[in-house]
Amino acid sequence: MALPSTLKNFLVFLDGNNYMGEAQEIALPKLTRKMEEYRGAGMGGSIELDQGMSVITLDATYGGFMKDVFAKFGALQHDAVQMRYTGGYRREGEQKHDTVEIIARGRNKEVDMGSAKAGDTTQFKTTMTLTYYKLSLNGAVLYEIDVVNMIEKNGGGDLMSDLRSALGL
DSSP states (O other): OOOOOEEEEEEEEETTEEOTTTEEEEEOOOOOEEEEEEOOTTOSSOEEEEEEEOOEEEEEEEESOOHHHHHTTTOSSTTOEEEEEEEEEEOTTOOOOEEEEEEEEEEEEEEEOOOOOTTSOOEEEEEEEEEEEEEEETTEEEEEEETTTTEEEETTEETTHHHHHHTTO
């Protein structure tokens, strides 16, 4: 019987700085497609037409007060913040860990300061909208999205390659 691999630990790096002990939780990006309902003459029902990627977000929860994270809020550049997530996943009964790595670039859309109470640990949350996202397993790229440069790679190749060619890019 196979059991799922579980996350044993993770690290978060923002702009190259290691936030070991400060990052508490990461809500990894949910990939969704923007779909548009269509029904043409003679069709027995509607279908959804793929209109490309929807906005990708990444939520993170940190402990304490982190000045450098707040300094990036309101950044003018679409890829002003770079985040790197590394996680060690292991299956029950195995010694070797798999490395899951996410590289994300974007900007903080939201910073939620949470609440403050004397004597309690504090935490705050950020929501980052991404213009670049890459997911790797043990060094092999599973998915790479570069919205601005019209790149969308999955295990089968670059889904946007032909469109870039058609546009003369």
